[in-house]
Amino acid sequence: MSKESYIEALKGGIAKLRAAGHEVTLVHHNDADGLTAGGILETALTRDGFKVERIALERIHPPIVERIHDRAAGHPVVYTDLAGRAAPIICELNRDRSFTLILDHHPAEESTSEEVLNLSSERFGLSGEDEISAATAATIFATVLNEKNVDLRYLGVIGAIGDSHDRSGKLIAYNREALLDAVKRGDIKIVSKGSDKEEYVLTRFGGEIPLTPFSKSLTILGAAGYTVGGPEVGIRACFEGRSDEYDKKLAELSALKEERFAVQLARLKSGNLHVTSHNQWFIVGDGFSPMGVKIIGEFCMDIRDEGFMDPEKYIAGFQDMPTEIPGLGTFEWDLAKVSMRVPTPLGQKIIDKQMPGLDWLLPEAALQVDGTIDACHGYAAAALVPHGREEELIVLMDELVEKGQ
Numbered sequence: 089m090s091k092e093s094y095i096e097a098l099k100g101g102i103a104k105l106r107a108a109g110h111e112v113t114l115v116h117h118n119d120a121d122g123l124t125a126g127g128i129l130e131t132a133l134t135r136d137g138f139k140v141e142r143i144a145l146e147r148i149h150p151p152i153v154e155r156i157h158d159r160a161a162g163h164p165v166v167y168t169d170l171a172g173r174a175a176p177i178i179c180e181l182n183r184d185r186s187f188t189l190i191l192d193h194h195p196a197e198e199s200t201s202e203e204v205l206n207l208s209s210e211r212f213g214l215s216g217e218d219e220i221s222a223a224t225a226a227t228i229f230a231t232v233l234n235e236k237n238v239d240l241r242y243l244g245v246i247g248a249i250g251d252s253h254d255r256s257g258k259l260i261a262y263n264r265e266a267l268l269d270a271v272k273r274g275d276i277k278i279v280s281k282g283s284d285k286e287e288y289v290l291t292r293f294g295g296e297i298p299l300t301p302f303s304k305s306l307t308i309l310g311a312a313g314y315t316v317g318g319p320e321v322g323i324r325a326c327f328e329g330r331s332d333e334y335d336k337k338l339a340e341l342s343a344l345k346e347e348r349f350a351v352q353l354a355r356l357k358s359g360n361l362h363v364t365s366h367n368q369w370f371i372v373g374d375g376f377s378p379m380g381v382k383i384i385g386e387f388c389m390d391i392r393d394e395g396f397m398d399p400e401k402y403i404a405g406f407q408d409m410p411t412e413i414p415g416l417g418t419f420e421w422d423l424a425k426v427s428m429r430v431p432t433p434l435g436q437k438i439i440d441k442q443m444p445g446l447d448w449l450l451p452e453a454a455l456q457v458d459g460t461i462d463a464c465h466g467y468a469a470a471a472l473v474p475h476g477r478e479e480e481l482i483v484l485m486d487e488l489v490e491k492g493q
C-alpha cells in the first residue's frame with residue numbers, strides 16, 4: 089500500500105461522488121484538524137459545483153449518524169477526521185441510501201457496503217499518527233479533484249500542527265509535502281530552531297501569525313465553543329485570518345473556561361471528589377455548559393497532578409451529554425460523557441505494565457453498563473454511559489483492576 093494506491097482510490101471516490109449527486113452533506117470533527125479538513129473540503133467541493141451542507145461533530149454516535157443519513161435523503165455524505173472506525177455502523181444505518189465517502193486518518197474498520205467507501209489513510213499505510221493529518225488528506229483529495237486547489241495546502245499544515253504531528257520537532261512525510269507547497273506559495277514560513285526543530289509562521293494574511301498557538305486556538309473555538317458558533321468562527325479565521333470576531337470569541341471562551349474550571353476545582357476540594365480503591369471520580373453535570381463535552385477531558389488533564397488528587401488512582405470525570413446537537417436538532421438520549429486520565433506516577437506504572445491501561449479498563453467496564461466507547465489510549469480514554477450508572481461503572485473498574493493484576 090502506498091500514496092499511489094491512495095490517490096487512485098481517491099480518484100475512484102471522486103468519480104462515484106460526482107455520479108451520486110451535486111448536493112453533499114459534509115460531516116467533520118470539531119478540533120483544529122477537523123475544522124481545517126472541513127473547510128478544505130467545503131471549499132473544494134463548492135468550487136467543483138457541489139452544494140455543501142457542513143456539520144461539525146464532537147463524536148460519532150449511532151442516533152446522530154442515523155439522523156444525518158435520514159436527512160441526506162439519498163444525496164451523498166462525506167465524513168472527515170472521524171468515522172473511519174465507525175464504518176460498519178455507518179453502513180448499517182445508511183441502509184444503502186447515500187453514497188458515503190470517509191476521508192479519515194484514524195485507524196479504520198472495513199466498510200461492509202458498496203455504498204460506503206472508507207478511504208481512511210491508515211488503510212493505505214499513511215500513518216495518521218504523524219505522517220498525515222485529516223486536513224493534509226483533505227488537501228490531497230482537493231488537488232486530485234482539481235489541481236488549482238493547491239492554494240489550500242497551508243490548511244493541511246494547520247491541521248497537522250493542531251494534531252501535534254510535529255512532536256518529533258518538525259513535520260514529516262505527507263504533512264511536510266503540504267508544508268513545502270505552502271512555503272512555495274508564500275503562505276507559511278519555516279523558522280529553524282536548530283537542526284531538529286522547526287517552528288512555523290502563517291504569512292498568508294499579511295503580517296506573521298505563529299502557527300502553533302493559532303492551531304490551538306482553533307481547537308478552543310471548535311471544542312469549547314462547539315454549541316455557541318465556535319466552529320464557524322474558527323473556519324472563517326482559517327480563510328480570512330484573525331478578526332475582531334475571532335479575538336472576541338476566543339477571549340470570551342477562555343474567560344468562561346477559566347471561571348468554570350475554578351468553580352469545579354473548588355467543588356472537588358470541598359468534598360465532591362469520590363475516592364474508591366483504585367479510582368477518584370466526580371460529576372460536573374451541566375457545570376461546563378455551553379462548552380462541548382471535550383472539555384471534561386481537558387479538566388481531568390488539568391487537575392491530574394494537583395496536591396489533593398491521589399497520585400496512584402485513575403481519574404474519571406462525568407459531564408452531561410447535551411441533547412441538542414448544532415445543525416441536527418434535539419435527541420432523546422439521557423447520557424453522560426466520561427473522560428478518564430491518570431496522574432503522572434500512575435501513568436508511569438501503566439507504561440511499565442504494573443497497572444492496566446485505560447484502553448483496556450474503560451471499554452471493558454463501559455460495555456457492561458451499555459456504554460459506547462470513544463477513542464481510548466493507555467493514559468486517556470472516553471465513553472458515553474447512561475445517566476445513573478456512573479457509580480456502577482466505577483465499581484466495575486475497581487473490580488477489573490483487582491482481577492487484572
Ligand SMILES: [Mn+2]
Binds near residue numbers: 122193221222251
Ligand atoms: Mn485529526
